[in-house]
Structure formats: structure tokens, C-alpha cells
Amino acid sequence: MTEPSPGASFENPDTPAVQLRGVRVHNLKNIQLNLPLHQLVTICGISGSGKTSLAFDTLYAEGQRRYLETLSPAARQFIHQLPKPDADQITGIPPTIALKQNVGRHASTSKSREPTVGIESGIQSYLRLLFTSLGLVICPKCQIPVTPQSPESVLAFIKTLPESTRFQICFPLVPGSVNSTEKLLKELIQQGMTRAIIDQQTCKLDDPDTQLPDAGPCLIVLDRLSTGKMDDQRILESVELAFEESAGSAVLLTADPPASQTPGPLFPVDQTDWHRFDFFNSLICSQCQQSFLSPEPQLFNFFSQTGTCPVCQGTGSDPQLGERVCPACQGSRLNPTALAVRIQDVNIHELGQQPIQDIASWLGALDAGPAFSSLIREISERLTTLEALGISYLTLNRRRSTLSSGELQRIALTAVLSSNLVNTLYVLDEPSSGLHSADRQRVISVLRQLRDLNNSLVIVEHDAEFICAADHIIELGPGAGKAGGELVFQGTFSELQQSAGSPTSQFLKASHSSEFQPLSGKPASGAISLRGCTRNNLQNLSVTFPLGQLCVVTGISGSGKSSLVEQTLFSSLVAELTADPASKPDTCYESLTGADQIDEVVLLDQALTGQTPRSIPATYLNLFDEIRSIFAQTADARLRNLTAKDFSFNSKNGGRCPECKGTGFIEIDLQFLADLTMVCQSCHGQRYQRELLEIKYRKLNIAEVLEMTVDEAFPFFRGQAALQKKLKQLKDVGLGYIPLGQPLPSLSGGECQRLKLAAYLTTSSRKRTLFLMNEPSRGLHPLDIQYLLNCFEYLLTAGHSLILIEHNLQLIQVADHIIDLGPGAGDQGGQIVVTGTPAEVAENSASLTGAALRQLVSGNESES
Template sequence: MTTHLPDESASAIPSSVIQVRGVRVHNLKNIDLDIPLNQLIAVCGVSGSGKTSLAFDTLYAEGQRRYLETLSPSARQYLNQLPKPDADQITRIPPAIALRQNTSQRHFSSRGLESTAGIESGIQHYLRLLFSASGQIFCPNCEIPIAPQTPETVLAFIKSLPTEIRYQICYPITLGEQSLSEIIQELKQQGLNRIILNHEEYQLSDDAAAVLAQADARDEEILVVLDRLTTRSIDEQRILESLEFAFSESSGQAILLVMEPLENQATGIPFSIGQQQILRFDFSADLSCPQCPLEFAQPEPQLFNFYSPGGACSHCGGAGTVPTTTGTNTIEICSHCHGSRLNPSALAVRVNGHNIDQLGQLPVQQIPDWLEQFSKGLSESEAQPLTPVIREIRDRLSLMIELGLGYLTLNRTRSTLSSGEIQRTSLTSLLSSNLVNTLYVLDEPSSGLHPADCHRVISVLQKLRQLNNTLLIVEHDAAFIRAAEHIIELGPEAGKAGGEVIFAGPLEALKTSEISPTGRFLNSTETAPLKTEPGQPASDWITLTNATRNNLQSITVRFPLRQLCVVTGISGSGKSSLLEQTLFPLLAAQLSATRSSQIDAGSVSLSGADQIDEVILLDHSLTGQNPRSIPATYLNLFDEIRSIFAQTPDAWLRNLSPGHFSFNSKSGGRCPVCKGTGKIEIDLQFLADLTMDCQECHGKRYQRELLDIKYRKLNIAEVLELTVDEAFPFFRGQSALQKKLKQLKDVGLGYLPLGQPLPTLSGGECQRLKLAAYLNTSSRNKTLFLMNEPTRGLHPLDIQYVLNCFNYLLAAGHSIILIEHNVDLIRAADHIIDLGPEAGAEGGCIVVTGTPAEVAAHPTSYTGMALNAKFS
């Protein structure tokens, strides 16, 4: 098979390439490659051709392994267990970092708290540092700044009082282990002769007996009067000496009793001595308000972290919401923290007029101005230690804005972000590191992006490459492949029919390649004709009126039934808000309740739901997925496979039941070390966790006894390594099993190994796995399927598999509504709903609806421009 590898016979391999020889990871067939350094490289090929095996399981794994070998011996205590990729030689590979595109990324902390855009982008971490270093505490009741008090600050307060004001300087004590008589004796020895107890003032020399009679509570506060003064003349030395004595005797507390009412001054705490009403001001070396009893924690980074017990709201635990008492499935904003998720001490800290929650509610594009105003107000000595923090915040904000995320707020929870927003937010954290001479391995950076948004990410990748970095992107998107300086295509097909290098070289050579499917796709100048009429005219519609979720601008939308309807628009235009957060919950509520012709939820109303029997949302997640979940268990294939192995003669002789072939059961034959996962996780603490094959079972999941049992010359671990396409003929004669495998083939998952852990699947693969599960049922209900980007992770040649499934469902009388950015699928739609015109507050409107031809004719529709190939 012809490839465009450099001619090694002419000269030695140059030092500007990663030299890869004899790679046999997964389905890679002993491939050789020279990968240029300091370039943007696209790895493409049909789904299952070996792209991830090369990019992540070979290059990233080896780059990470070699970097870790440079660490100290204490940090490398586990590295002798880290396996090398199966390859003859890999040279000149730089340190590597990666961003995978799958649903196993942690959305929640160990305490079950959801992440935010600020956390995902890394900005929140630096804001915590800024607020802990420069924040000023303000009492929320009195609106006065709070700081640790000193004798000098109390003197300044006294000097701010009007003239002719009488006041007393006191300090508090409690009885503790001493008796009142002992305390009085000590005070007399110090020359102090006045105290206030139970709001009565006593002179110790005359009223000792009366004082003793009043002392009936051990915890009663006693105020010791140090000095009685007036503001007519200020004796600073005398005042400071009294205050210093007060602070030292009471562990940092002083009390000022103002004997006259104050006008246009801080009110203080009402207090009485006998019948006289006065004002009390408390001053503390700790952080407490002098006018009300509130105390505050010292600002430090964890105070602003709702994942930390020291920062989280004590009522909602940092969730921001609490379950209502009227229902088990509803929640409401926590009234104590107003949804901020933080405790009062954190919310009391302000920088440039905002607390950290208020700042997180601003659009990202407004925060640079706030940061600039703050920076201008700093002195040179104040600015110097903050310079690195401010620079990091500014750079990450700029990157988010450059990626088109300026409309987002940092407080937006991850579940409310679209897939494109999540992808770009994660890219912000990864790409803002400003590392040099590093290998970045990215899995589909185009994921979730409208064609109009792709140029933003490409521009950022190119800037990162200009810092002498090497960027290796696994991609199917034409715009990203065209932007690459070097292209590697694997194939020619999936699974064992793939794993070969069918092209390696520049774009122009790819276009002239006779064997490259990607080249043919990119080189095609003839576009498919735009659909002018739907395949089946819609006679029934579901109408959603006055949708206002997130940025939706009170829109009314009509969705056709028994057609392929596609909701489009640039990332952040409101597609997920419309489909997943508005239409689906309303339909689900109505279909599960009264089935009336209309349901009203506030101002939003829905009609037409009586024309369907059920609604199914196929999102990018898989319920209950864990490292032991695999496609074979998700579709109940594994039960039949285990029964087949249990019926073999060797299994009969050893009295093995189907349960013994389960790697989920403690009583089965699973490996006792990895407990059936085949993997061991290593916690490096200061770095991301490492995952490696279990050294006991070598990734096979089972004990040796179970691996001795074979069916058609393969043991059960080897069967789980088969792809769906390979398993289909292997299980000939097993009609029920083959039927389920056929559904997986039909949704384009023929390349998927039966035992691949579900957390490693992409979002698009998860959706298609769910779709296969529903295709396997024989429901006669009229079902509305809602899906979000089912083509994610698919090569253009594989999209036809999904379209065939959609046609099957439509022919059976079902209805389909998709969120999609893929132009090929949009072209196949019967009806398009295009949202926009922009993102965030400038989106949420209907730009145009109709057939692909009608959308393409619209002058301002970004989707129309994409259909006209103006973003190619």
C-alpha cells in the first residue's frame, strides 16, 4: 500500500520529526511514521481505523511516560509499573498533554457538586488567589469595611466622632475558672475600680458586696472600664495606652461605650447602663464587625471554594439548591446563599466592588474591564506580588473571548453548557498553559462546533503551534483537516480491516491520493443537492409557545412529526436550552400526567403532544456507566455470551455456570486484584491519575482458570476484544445475539470492541449505543426521539449508517428532532430550525425555518452559509 513517507535511504531521519517504528498498539499493523515536530497535524480516517490507538495510546502515552521518568525518585515510585506502548522504536517525542473527548470527564466533585465554566477553564482558581490576597471584607449588615483592629485604628475612629462626646474605653472578661471575688481583687491590684455587670456600673471600692450579689451566672460578660474620656480634647498617648492594655488583657478585644447619641454616624449596638441608653462599639484583632455581632473568616483560597467545607454554604453544602418540602423531584435555590453556594464569610469579601459570586455572574467579556479598573487602583508595591495572578486571569479571559465564549458567565454550571461550549471551555484550560516544545494531543477539537465557530479554535491552535509546540488532532471536520500542515490517514476500514497508514503528507498530496477516502471527501467540489421538499410532508406538529429558558427570547417554535427535524445554530445560540431543557421536560411531564391537549408551565405552553405516545432523549451520557460497563453488558449481549461459554464441554467438566464468566460478580471468576476492570489506577497526587493494565491478569479481567475455557478457539477475554463486525460472523448460528449485533452495525458502531469500557466512548458513540438499544425493541408506540449531535466522532463516510437508522425509524412512524452541526446531516433534513443570530444574549431567536434549500437562501443564517460551503 502506497504511503507518502520520507525516503530514509537518501539521508538519516531529521531531528525535526518524531520517529515511530513498528507500532502494534491495538489494531495498528506494525506501522512506521515520521511525524514532523512544531506543526499542526491532523489524524483522520474512518471510525475505528486506529486514530485513537496512534494518537493517545501510543504517542501521548509514550510522551507522558518519558516525562514522568524525569521526575524525582519519590515521584517515580510507581513508574516501573507504567507499560511502554507496543512499538519497536519511538524517538524524539516531547512531553505530552492531552484532551480527550468523552463522557468520562468528571462533571462533579467527590461530594457530588457540579463544576462550572470558571472551574473548567481554570479561571476560578486564580480568582480565589486574587480575592484571598486583595479582598476587603464588608459587613453585609452595616456596609462598613472589616479589618483586624489595632489601637491605632480605634484611635482613628475616636477622632472621627463629633466633639463634646463622652465615651469609655473597656475590655470584656468572663469568670471562667476564677471567682468574681478573685477577679475583683486582681483588678484592684491593677488600679482598676470600675466594672459593668448586668448593664449596671459598679465602683469596686464602694460596691463590692453589691457586685458579688449580682454574680449568679458563670458566663456573664463583665466589662472592665479602663478610662472615661471626652472628644473635647484628644490625648492620643493616653488613649493608645488604654487601648493597648485592653487588647492585651482580653486577647485582642476593646469596647468603646459612647454616652451620647450620634447623628450621621455609624449607629453601633444599642446598649444600656442603668436607665441610660448608649451605643457600644466592639473592636477586635480578629475579623468581627464593630457595629453588629457578625464575625468573619480570614480570607484564604479555600474560603472561596464551594468544594471545600470551609467555603461551602452550610445549608446547601455548596450545591446552591436544596430539595423542596413539597416534592421529591424538585429543588429550589438555597435562600441562605441565594444560589451562590458559598458561606457568608466568602460573600463578604469584595474586590473592586464585587464579591466572587457577583463577579461570576458577569459575562466573561465584561470581566477584563473590571480587572483593568482593579489593576489601576493598585500601588506599585501592591501590584508586584499580584502580577502573575492577574496575568493568568487576563490571558484565560482573552482566550475564552477569542474562542467565542465571551457571553458565558463563570458561574454557569457544566450541565447547562452545550457540548461546543464545554469543548471550548476545556480548551481554555489546556491551551492557556503557554508551554513550549510540548506535544498536545486533542480529540476532535471541532466537537460541538458550528462551522461558523471552527475558525476561532483553529486560530488558537495555530497560535499555540507558533510557540514551537506540536499539535496532533484526531479529526473528521474538513475545516480542521484543511488547516493542518501535515495529515495522517489510517484505514482503509475499521477494526482489523484498518490499522494501516494509507496516507501521510500535506493537504495537496492528500487531495490527489487515489486511495484516501478523506481525500475524496475533501476534493469533491460537487455538493449533494439541497433538499427542497421533505421526504414525507408533515401533517402534525408540536408547538412550543413563549420559550424563555436561558437565552431563549420568548420564541414560538413548531416541530414537525414523522420527519427528520434538525435544530441548528452557532454554539450558544440556544439549541440545548430549546430541546433538552424546555421541549423534553414539558413533553415528559405532559405524557406522564393527564395527556391533555395542552400543558402550561408558567408562561411556556405546549400543544400537540397528544399525537405521540412517548418521548425519548438520547443524550451523550450513559446511565450508571463505570469501568466495568461495556457495550456487551449495556445491550444484554453478555448474558448470552456467558451462557454460551458455560455450555462448552470444558466448562461442564469444571462445573462452571454463566455466573463464573461475569467480571462484575464477586463470586465469579474475575481477577481479584483489579476486580474485573482489567485496569489499575495510580494516584500520583500532584499529577493526573495514571491508568495501567492489571499486572495480575494483564488486562484480561479474569482468573487463569476461566481463560482456559474456549469457544471456537477463543477464550472469553479474546471474545470481548472482538469488534462488533468481527463478532457478527463469529457468533453464526446465534440468531438472537446476531440481531443485537446487527443493530450496533446499523448505527455505525461495527468498529467498537465488545469489551471497550463505556467511560471511554465519545458522546456520539454513547448516543448511537442508546439508539441501537431502542432499535432492538419492538415498541409500536409513536415515539419522538430527541438527540444531540449523533454524528459526533463519525467520519463523513460513516454518517450514512446513522441516516439509514433514521430512515428506518421514520418509516415506522416515529419522529426525530436533532441538534446538529454536521453539514452532511443538515442537508439530509426534512425541516431545519436555525437559531441565532449570535450566541448568548444575542442569540435565542429563530433566524429561519424550512427545508435545507430555504435555509441556504437566507442571507444572514450561519447555517445557510455553511450549506453554501462558505466556511470551507
């Protein structure tokens, strides 16, 4: 075994730990460490230092591989053997569960049928079971319960009739439905039936003049009795026969109505009015005869044909009506049968429209009995977790596209953390992302509760609060890419603060000026104003955004930042600048002024920039075209008549691997588990056929070039000015550590956003552009934030404008102008708390952002 790297700690062999020896996954350099179990462990380090390689590509990958090895040989025959992470030894690893930052945000479901909070949190599936088990069908037309009847229930109804009430037990018959009327009449007589009610007259079946009608129903009388002389067994047999002979329906004619129930419709027989009551042994309304499906879980699922609205197909809106609410389901996305099932006079859609905190109260008042205690407990625990994470103001029907990144992150956490597993290793990617400083302690508290259940947590983090809260800290570095991958620190937070070789320690100990320094320092060149904004939770909000400056929109998660910037400001500016009636957003604001002061608006969101694993950073910035041309110009390529097209793994006619179609991986659908991604056994993840890999440029083939990081590729392509210019764009936005061939779906939201930003840095356009960004700092180590600030300064100098949604105090404190929303979340938010410079916001006692800025300044002053 190789020698331990500096900083490795093996002093306490009695402490249960995952033992990692000689880990060389990606850029990790022979890592040796003991990762303590049953603790909250934070892995930190600058961007690209190897954190994800250790947490996900080593720990989680090995845990997943070992789990699959426990499957039966019959199941494993459909799964290729997962490769072991490149390590000398990994022991003591428990079962693992992972939550990556980009999973919830980049789901493949189309926006029109996107999931909701209930689905993402896992609560909806339990509510479907609850409504299946306890739901009662209420006819929407008649407003009466619709339940399957039995002979016993009909007998119980008869016993509610007044004393000495005459009644007749019948069943409806439609002549000609089975065979000829003459044959049918003979069969009825043979079965001992003697009377029928035809055209409101009683007839004897054996009377030669009796004829069953060719059209129209008639009633076959099975028995005539009185409540004063009842024989329960006789009644039960008669009703059971009625159900059998009529395929599930029975008719009761009573001379007097029941004393305690609604009288039935009058039915004349022999010039005397009888009260008619229809009974069905299936879900059919006794008054209007509307039929309903039996409740089952898929009935309440708008992704299923069983439950989806037949008009809008589960979208909730009709495209032919301009995306208006579907008139059939009123936006519920469910069919009428599903909406007819109610518990305590609430259907599943109405329940999902209530805030989560109200659903918890509704559930607590539900008297379901011990048989359903486990089901209710599962729902309650998830509701409690959502409340503990500070998002109980949301509704379960809230669509994912309307949620902020912080809300999405906490909902995803709920789904993972509510599994009630013990002795499990949870691997989480930046649980602080999207969170205001006022929300972070909530998440930390939930993580500690999970740890206290005898679980182990490993989180990849940059946030100082999460690092401080860790029981054990592991830092990788000291640089990114090949300059990283080393274990530079392992220990407690207090020990980290004393570490001399830790980049994170350098940031934590760095003294920041107590005076806020605006990034541009210039007055605004103009302004854009919105009046009367009402989208989502915005409360008739009016706001002015300065131009030519760095404007940052802040506030607690759920306060309305995304609703204001992405869903109102961006959509309204697009409609104004394009003058396209089709792009006009829903009416959610009264007026917009100042749009004439910009030429274009660009939303650099965190949405997925590539739809397939074949999309890579090199293709996004057109780097790959030039790289392919360079390889096509080599002597070996010209000798084999290879062109640039042959080096494309996106073209069917190129030199890509036919097995994986150029992705380097094979997706396996495990059905009962998440899809499994495995390295292609044909090309070993290199994407290309062997012939293409034999072509070298500066001793590297094209697959090896794609494995290089941006920082490594920059000097490699010396002399290629155009190529180096684009590579520098990526370096400038802090993406120098990502490999050229990394699949874009694997990038975090912040990385996707900065990749988009890189495309605009060297643009020669003279247009006055307004850039809108949502948390561009996500995924960046504090020491890498300066890259981002340099890019912002460049754009502002070029005459552009920037509006950011941010929680990162490093960016907030250098803003030229802050718009702080709140004061709370959901219905308690959607208002402007304060606007102004960071110093002015810090002086506002009602602002949570101001409190965080004050704490930052006071902390710096105390350190100095």
C-alpha cells in the same frame, strides 16, 4: 529494524520530530513515521482506523510514562511501572498534555453539586485567591466594613475626635467566665486596674462596696484621657492591654462623636451620655457583633464545608421545597461569610453572574498593585481565551448541565490551552465537536496561537476545515479494525487532495449535488408545537416540530438548541405523556400541543451509558449473556462444572480477577496529578482468572473474544442468529470498529449516542416514537455518515419521528425540515432565524447555517 510502511517520510532529518518506529499498539500495523514538532498536526481516517491508538495510546501514553519516570524513587514506589507502548522505538517526544472528548462531559460529580463554567475553565480557583487577598468583609446587616483592629488603628480613630474630647479606654468583662467574681476582682486590683462601669455607674474596684455582677457584662476602665493631652504610646499600651485581657475586644467611650465618622450608640455613664465604639482584633462587626471567618480560598468553594451553604449543602436549591432556589443563599451555594467578602462592592457570586466579557472589564479597572499582577494576568488570559473562542457571553456561574456540547468543548480547551507551557505536545480529540461552522475558525485561530508559542499540537479530527488548517496531515486506514492501522498518507493538505489512495481525499474530492435531497421526501404526519419558551436564553420562542420527518435544529453554538430540544421539548413531553405531577418541569413555556400524536419520546443523549469500566458494549445490548452461555456449553466448561455466571466479570462469585475486580485495570490516585490507570499486573488486562481463560471456543478464550471488534465478531459467531442480529445493530449505526469489551466510559459522546440508538433499531414495538438526538454525527468520519442516514431512514419508514441537534452539513443538507436558531449566542440568540427546507434556509441571508449551506453548494458547483 523493520522496513518502513508505505507513505512513511524520513527525508528531512533536520526537522525536529517525534520518531516512531514499528508501532503496533492495538490495530496499528508496524507504523513508521516522523511526526513533526512545533506544528499543527491532524490525524484523520475513517472511524476505527487507529487514530486514537496513535494519538492517545501511543504518543500521550509514552509522554506520560516518561514523565512519571522523572519522579523521585520515593514517589515512584507507590506507582507500578507504566508499560511501554508496543513499538520498536519512540524518540524525541516532549512532555504531553491530553484533552479527550468525553472528559468534561462525563465528570463524576452529581448534578445537584455540579461544577460551573468558572470551575471547568480554571478561572474560579484564581478568583478565590483574588477575593482572599483583596476582599473586604462588609457586614450584610450593618453595611459597614469589618476589619481586624489593632492598637494603631484605634489610635488613628481617636485622632479623628474633636479637640479636647474626653474619652475612656475600656474592655468588656463577663464575671464568672473564668473564675469566681471575688478572685477575679482581686486579680484586677493586683494588675493596677482601679475603675469599672457597672450598671451604668463608675465604681472603684478597691471600694469594699464594689461587687462584680453575677450576670451581665461590665466594663473595666483602663485609662481616661483627653484629645487635647494625648500620649500616643500610653494609648497604644492601653488598647493592647484591653485586647489581651478581653480575648480580643476593646471599648472606647467618647464624650463627643468623631467629626468625620458615624456617631456610636449612646451609652449612659453616671447620668451622662457617652458614645460607645467597639473594636475587635478579629472579624467581628463593631455594631451588631456578628463574627465572620477570615477569607481563605476554601471559603469561596461550595464543595468545601468551609464555604458551602449550611442549608442546601452547596446545591443552590432545597429538595424539600421542590428544587426551588435555596432561601438562605439565594442559589449562590455559599455561606453568608463568603458572600460578605466583596471587591469593589461585588462578592464572588455576583461577579460570577456577570457575562465573562463584563468580568474582563471589571478586572481591568481593578487597582490591585504590582503584588497581584501575576494573579490578575492568569485570570485575564483565561477570560481572553474564552472570548477568543466565542463564548464570552457565558457567566462563570453557569452550570455544566445547561451548556451545549460545543460550549463544553471550548471551556475544556480553555483549561488546557491556558497553561502557558512551551515546548509541550498537546494531544486533542476532535476540537471541532459541537461547533457550528461559524465557530470553527475561532478554535483553529487559538490552536495556531498555541502552536506559535513553540508548542506541538496533534489533533484527531474528521472536520474538513481542521484538516485544511493543519500544517501536516497523517491519515490512517484504509479501513477500520483489522482492515485499518496502516499509514495511507502523510503530508500537506494540497498533497492530500492529490492522493489517490486516501479515503479522506476521496470524500474531499467527491462532488455533491447542488440540489438538496430530503431524507424521507414525505410530508409531515403531524406536528408538535411549543409556545412561549423562555428557558435559559430562549426569548419567548414559539416553534412547531414536524412529525414523521427528519427535523434538524441548527444554529451557532450557544444559540439555544439544547435549551429548546433537550431541556424544554423533552421534559415537557415526558410530563405530558406520563401525566406525573412529579415530572412536571419548571415553568419555562406557555403551552404544548400535539403530544397526543406520539406514544413515547426517547432522548438519545451523549451521557455516559455505563458507570464503571466493567460496563462494555456487549453487556449494554445483552450480547454478553449469549456469549457467556456459548462458553458455558463448551465441553471443557461442562467438564469443570462452569456455568454462564462463572464467565461474568461483574459477579463477585464469578471467575473474574480478584485484583482488578474484572476491570482489567487498576486506578491509582496520584493526588497531585490526574488519576493513573494501569493494566492489572495479575490478569494482564484480561479480566479473568487463569482457569476461565483455559476455556476456548473456536480456539479463542473469552478475553480474546472481547478484544474482537464488532465487525470481526460478526463472522466469528456464524450460526448464532440471535447474536449476529444484535451485532448487526451495532454495525448499522457505524460502530463496527469498536471492540466488544471496550469500557463504556472510554466511548465518545457520539459513540454513546449511537450505542443507544442501536438498541432501538430492531424493536418490534408499534409505538409512535419521537427520537431526540444531540449531534449523532460526532466521532464519525464523513464516509461513515451514510451508516447513520440508513438508520434514520429505517426509523422514519417504521413510522417514527426524528429531531436532531446538528452542525454536520452532511446531515443538515438531507433534512426534511430545519429550525435555525440565533442569530448569535447567549443573549444574542434564543430566536428563530428561519425554518424550512435546506434550500429555503440556504436562501436566508441572516442565517449562518444558510451561509454554510450556500458555501457547500457553491464549492460543489465550482468543483464540478
